[in-house]
Structures are given as C-alpha cells and as structure tokens.
Amino acid sequence: MAEASVPLQISTLPNSPGVYQYYDKDGKLLYVGKAKNLKKRVSSYFNKQHDNARTRLLVRRIKDIKHIVVATETDALLLENNLIKKYQPKYNVMLKDDKTYPWICIKNERFPRVFPTRRLIKDGSEYFGPYTSMKTVHTLLDLIKGLYPLRTCNYDLSEEKIQNGKYKVCLEYHLGNCSGPCEGMYSEAEYNENIEAIRNIVKGNFKDSLVRFKKQMKQYAEDLKYEDAQRVKEKIEVLENYQVKSTVVNPKINNVDVFSIISDESYGYVNFLQLSFGAIIRSHTLEIKKKLDETDKELLQLAVIELRQRFNSQSKEIYVPIKIDAEEGVKVHIPKAGDKKHILDLSVRNAKYFRMERFKQAKIVDPDRHEKRVMAQMKKDLRLTEEPRHIECFDNSNIQGTNPVAACVVFKNGKPSKKDYRKFNIKTVEGPDDFASMEEVVYRRYKRLLDEEQPLPQLIIIDGGKGQLSSSLKSLDKLGLRGKIAIIGIAKRLEELFYPDDPIPLYLDKKSETLKIIQQLRNEAHRFGITFHRDKRSKQALNTELESISGIGEKTVVDLLQHFKSTKRVSQASFEALAKIIGSSKAKKIVEHFQK
Known part of the structure; x- marks a missing residue:
C-alpha cells in the first residue's frame, strides 16, 4: 500500500500533545520535535516562509511524517529528548557528551x-x-x-x-x-x-x-x-x-538548579549551577551548535533536561531567565530581584566567560570558525542584511584648522588590510569643515571604486555623529549607492552607533566582539589619519621657507631636500654646491635669499 502524501498526513494529525518525526525519501530520520498541538506545530513548517536556509532545506526533504501522541507536554518533552539521543537526527541539536565524569x-x-x-x-x-x-x-x-x-x-x-x-x-x-x-x-x-x-x-x-x-x-x-x-x-x-x-547566596536557598543561556548566531551556551544548602556544589557550561536557527527557549528547554539527567539532579525547583516547560513536580521560577536574581546573574556571568574562552581558543585552534562566528555576530548585532566581510572606516584630521586630510582604513574578514588603506588631501573645502570634508572624501573614494570596477564594501563606518553621517549619505546619493552599502556613524564615546533616518542610536555590549572590531577600526583610522597629518605638517614646515623664494618651485625644493636633507643645510650650502644640483640661476636666488 502506498504511503500517504505529506499534506494528507498533516490533515489527519491530532490536536494533542506529542512528538513528531520527519523522514526523507529513503526513510532516514531527519528531525524529531515536540508539540503542545501536533497538527498546529507540524502545519507551521509548511504554511510559512522560513528565513533560515537550513529550515527551508529540511522542509524540502520531508517525504514522510510519523507521530506519537502522549498525555502531557512534559511527557512529550522527555520522549523528544530520548528519541534525539537514540537516533541522533541530522537536523536536531545534539546534547551528547562522551566524557565519563568522576x-x-x-x-x-x-x-x-x-x-x-x-x-x-x-x-x-x-x-x-x-x-x-x-x-x-x-x-x-x-x-x-x-x-x-x-x-x-x-x-x-x-x-x-x-x-x-x-x-x-x-x-x-x-x-x-x-x-x-x-x-x-x-x-x-x-x-x-x-x-x-x-x-x-x-x-x-x-x-x-x-x-x-x-x-x-x-x-x-x-x-x-x-x-x-x-x-x-x-x-x-x-x-x-x-x-x-x-557559599554565594542565602543558605535558605536549598536544593535548587539554576540555568542561564546566552547565544550568538551559531551557538548557544547554557550554564548550570547546582545549589545545596546555600552552596554551589556544581557548575557546568554546555556549548550547543544551532542547526535550524533555534530560539533561546528551545535550546534552554533541551539543555535543562539533558543536564539534569546527566548529573542525576533530584532538585524540585529550578531558576531560569525565561519561561520553559519542566518535568512534572518541578517548580520553574524566574527571579526578578534579591538573592535568587543574584545567583541567576552569576550563572549568566559563567556562561559569558565560557563563551569568551571559546572565542580565544577558536582564534588559535580554528581561526576559520572564529572568523565565521565573528562575521555572523556582526551581521546580527549591526542589523545588516549580509556579513560585513569588507568594511571601510573614514576619519578626518585638521588639527588647529591646518592641512586638512582624511584617512580610509579597510578591514577584510575582521582584520586590517593595510595594502588597501588610502590617504586623502582635502581639495575642495577651505578651512576646518568636517562635514564638507567627509562628503568630499566619501564621494572620491567610491567614485574611483565604481570607475575602476573594484568591489564595494558591505559596511562603511564614519567616525562622527549624525552630521558626518548625513554628509556621507549625500555622496552615496550622488553615486546612486544609497541602500546598496550599509553605513553607520560612531559618536565620540564609541558606544553610540547612528543609522541613517534613525534618531535613536544603537548601544552595543561593551564586551562584545562587534564593538571591539569597530573600536579597532576607529582607532586604526584615527592613527593612520594623524600620522598622515603629522607628516604633511612636518614637510610643510620644512618646505615653507624654500617655496617662498621667488622662482623656486616644488620640484626644486624636493631636489634640494633629497640632497641636503634639511632646510638648514641648504641655507649653509655654498653657491657651487647648490649650482651642481639646481643650476647657477636658481642657486644665486637661494644664496641671495639667505644672505638677506
């Protein structure tokens, strides 16, 4: 007898709690899930458009659906966990651990x-x-x-x-x-x-x-x-x-399990603290790789069951940051203040430290994985439509209103690409005008990239607040690039990020990888711009007196400084020595100038 089609199988599902299983055309188990209402939950996979590519691929591969009806949500929770452990489906998060604990x-x-x-x-x-x-x-x-x-x-x-x-x-x-x-x-x-x-x-x-x-x-x-x-x-x-x-909490807090979760684009980190008579007797953090863009609630739900089983916990009360379903007879509490909130915050801190350690290890052991995670996190934190693999940051330098210059630094895959750094002398703006200078530099940079058919960045960062950001947007408008490249402005305090047409700034976690990279970009642009500005002022200080001599041009000044190394040595040189370099006519003018 031929198997029923997926739509027919969905139409005959009950409105009861239970566990559903998805199979591919070869009868291989792809995914196990639990539901309060089987029909409603399974239908949602096929009735809506999914943002996550892996979920879309899963749905395309489903050719058969099986289900098990149970009495309660709790039973569904436990059955789902057991089936995942037993069959290890491809699209389920794995919470298995081969370690033998003492x-x-x-x-x-x-x-x-x-x-x-x-x-x-x-x-x-x-x-x-x-x-x-x-x-x-x-x-x-x-x-x-x-x-x-x-x-x-x-x-x-x-x-x-x-x-x-x-x-x-x-x-x-x-x-x-x-x-x-x-x-x-x-x-x-x-x-x-x-x-x-x-x-x-x-x-x-x-x-x-x-x-x-x-x-x-x-x-x-x-x-x-x-x-x-x-x-x-x-x-x-x-x-x-x-x-x-x-002991870190009130001794009255007795026989309690505490769970917290932090997550990024690819992984979740669930910390487990076990308390007995006011003392922490166990701490463990579980790293979970996301498979189908699972929510924090879904990851936490699965991790709570796994960790309590793994460590044989009999506690009848658990503290968590978000509401989850628990086994029968276990009380779920979401602390809001006092000692209970204090211990939950401690659990969150443990999860964050674990994640930081993982980042440090990944940099050394698996730099490609670290790079992917950072890029995915930046995309999420900065509300971008694609990963910012190519970022450019602009900074103006016009100390005391003189020698206005600008710098553009380039990061690729989260690291400086120094060969792509560019310096700009401000040409069309007179006097210290940051807004107009930024408009000029941004226009020149992307006009050239377009003319040369060079790749454009996914993100532009402007060192400055709303004013500089608005000026830069004018240039993107002229070039027809507005909306094609993401652009943000950084206020001086670093924590404030401004977006076009959004009066409310975005504040990032001060310890986040995203903010660290933005700070690095801003500092590098500032350093590069200041160095260029200092070099320009130094050259101008040296060249000013020689260039002020009538009949002596820039090329002559360069020839003299290349040979004599400084303006002072030029002033002390003999007529014969100067004439060898620039000819007798110009040598005479220089000697007469310094004799006066």
Whole structure:
C-alpha cells in the first residue's frame, strides 16, 4: 500500500500533545520535535516562509511524517529528548557528551571506604556526583580526609575476622590517617556517624559537622585536653573556610538548579549551577551548535533536561531567565530581584566567560570558525542584511584648522588590510569643515571604486555623529549607492552607533566582539589619519621657507631636500654646491635669499 502524501498526513494529525518525526525519501530520520498541538506545530513548517536556509532545506526533504501522541507536554518533552539521543537526527541539536565524569563513592561494606571513581557498579554502594572535574573531587576528598579518619585498605573487615586478629594496623594508622578498625580500635557506630557527616558534606550541608565539632572542642576544653581541642578547632576552621568559598547566596536557598543561556548566531551556551544548602556544589557550561536557527527557549528547554539527567539532579525547583516547560513536580521560577536574581546573574556571568574562552581558543585552534562566528555576530548585532566581510572606516584630521586630510582604513574578514588603506588631501573645502570634508572624501573614494570596477564594501563606518553621517549619505546619493552599502556613524564615546533616518542610536555590549572590531577600526583610522597629518605638517614646515623664494618651485625644493636633507643645510650650502644640483640661476636666488 502506498504511503500517504505529506499534506494528507498533516490533515489527519491530532490536536494533542506529542512528538513528531520527519523522514526523507529513503526513510532516514531527519528531525524529531515536540508539540503542545501536533497538527498546529507540524502545519507551521509548511504554511510559512522560513528565513533560515537550513529550515527551508529540511522542509524540502520531508517525504514522510510519523507521530506519537502522549498525555502531557512534559511527557512529550522527555520522549523528544530520548528519541534525539537514540537516533541522533541530522537536523536536531545534539546534547551528547562522551566524557565519563568522576563520582565520589561510599562503598557498600562494613567500615565503608570513600574514594573517587568513574565507574558505577550496581552493588548497593552510594555514588555522589557526577562532578565536572576531578579537581573538585580531590578538593572534597582532601577536606573529608582532614576532618575524618577513614580506612583506605580493601580488606574484608567482617566482625569475625577482626575478632580472630586476622589483620594488623598499617602505616596509615601510625601516621594518624586511620583509627585502626582492622584491629577493633574504632567502633562501627562511630565510624558510621562519620560516614553520615561525609554524606552531608558532599551534598553541601556543613551544618551538622560544624555543630558536632564545636561540641567536641568544648568538651575537650572542659576536660583540659587543650591539644585535642586545638586539633578540632583547626578542623572547624578548614570546614568554615571551605564553606565561605562555596557559599554565594542565602543558605535558605536549598536544593535548587539554576540555568542561564546566552547565544550568538551559531551557538548557544547554557550554564548550570547546582545549589545545596546555600552552596554551589556544581557548575557546568554546555556549548550547543544551532542547526535550524533555534530560539533561546528551545535550546534552554533541551539543555535543562539533558543536564539534569546527566548529573542525576533530584532538585524540585529550578531558576531560569525565561519561561520553559519542566518535568512534572518541578517548580520553574524566574527571579526578578534579591538573592535568587543574584545567583541567576552569576550563572549568566559563567556562561559569558565560557563563551569568551571559546572565542580565544577558536582564534588559535580554528581561526576559520572564529572568523565565521565573528562575521555572523556582526551581521546580527549591526542589523545588516549580509556579513560585513569588507568594511571601510573614514576619519578626518585638521588639527588647529591646518592641512586638512582624511584617512580610509579597510578591514577584510575582521582584520586590517593595510595594502588597501588610502590617504586623502582635502581639495575642495577651505578651512576646518568636517562635514564638507567627509562628503568630499566619501564621494572620491567610491567614485574611483565604481570607475575602476573594484568591489564595494558591505559596511562603511564614519567616525562622527549624525552630521558626518548625513554628509556621507549625500555622496552615496550622488553615486546612486544609497541602500546598496550599509553605513553607520560612531559618536565620540564609541558606544553610540547612528543609522541613517534613525534618531535613536544603537548601544552595543561593551564586551562584545562587534564593538571591539569597530573600536579597532576607529582607532586604526584615527592613527593612520594623524600620522598622515603629522607628516604633511612636518614637510610643510620644512618646505615653507624654500617655496617662498621667488622662482623656486616644488620640484626644486624636493631636489634640494633629497640632497641636503634639511632646510638648514641648504641655507649653509655654498653657491657651487647648490649650482651642481639646481643650476647657477636658481642657486644665486637661494644664496641671495639667505644672505638677506
């Protein structure tokens, strides 16, 4: 029997929550999605024009649709996640991670050992974690070993074997790291009290251990055992110091998962903080590559489920910046102020730092990927229709109203292209007039590019505010380029970007890559323009006196300075020396001028 066509399949979809699956002509799974209303969601793929090219390609390849109806949105959420992990469809975001994370194990045995492991064995032992780095595990274990004497041997410490004297204490006992349960020197009840305290510590609850140690210290002091009291005091200080480092919020915030997301054109970064008894016991950031221009909500939704499953979180409350659907029995909270907002901001900061690190690594390891990301981000930040692979920036220099010049610097793929830099002497403007000078330079630059059929930039940046921008637009109008090249003006404070016909400036994040490149362009244009202006003033200062001599032209001045190197040496030269260079007639005029 022939399969039903896609339109017919859509028309028969139910208006229920569920999961839909798209297949290509070969029966290969392309995409898995969830929906509150299957019919409405699937229809939207075929009823509207998509901006994203990958989405358009996906829709063209869909030849078969299957669906699974479930009872609730939550069930759809979990089923979608499981299907994506199982089949790994081409167009779905992948949240898979091949790393094996470390755990802290409390072994299921008499006098339990506590140790790090990457293997989970189902033998009744307790596993706490997983932790995102072995460094965190070792820090916790060092803390625990400093507070509680635990055995490290793997002997079978059954009551019968201990009573029969099968074992002897080892070096760890003599070093004070173990209290000798193998010879019956340590009661099982007391050892298990320590294990319970350790359970609380790895969960982030230090309160019980602190209370216990303080009572112990007080008792030792009353019994005049001051050395023992001092040792316990040191343990209290270690525990309190660790707690201070860990606690960043109100201790009343208990057993909460915090998630935040920042994203750019190609990637999303989801940070996860796990809190227990007011302390952060875990932090992890997940980088997600976008496949179909997914929204922050879609990425966050998927990442929350993945991270909670991966790190075995049982928290019944989560803090997020935007409303998302969660598992049944889990409360979603969007903090607006106070300690809860403070911890969410901390999560955002972690995500931003992670993204910055990724950018730095990409510059070194994969410069092409870094370049693509920067270009895509600039396009988005500056509201452009295409990536600004070729940018030109103009700056005027007319210090104290003299020697007006302008500079044009060129960046290609986010980097300076110095061979394309251009200098301009202002020709048609008299006096210091920034607006008219900018109009002249922009016109000359693009008139020449058009005449020579050279490629035009995707973006022009004008160093100045609305006035300079308006002047530049006049030149683009004359050349018929308005609307064909994006153009913006930068106010002096750098954060303000002005667009044609828009009175409200755009403000970019001060730490954004886009603003850094714009600042670099502006600074480079300013440096290049100032250098040209300084050189011109220096030459003019040298040339002014020689050019003021009647009958001495520019070419003669250049010949003299090339030979004698300075105006002062020309003034001191003999008639014969000058005549060799410029002839006797002009040499006579120069000698007479300086004799006067």
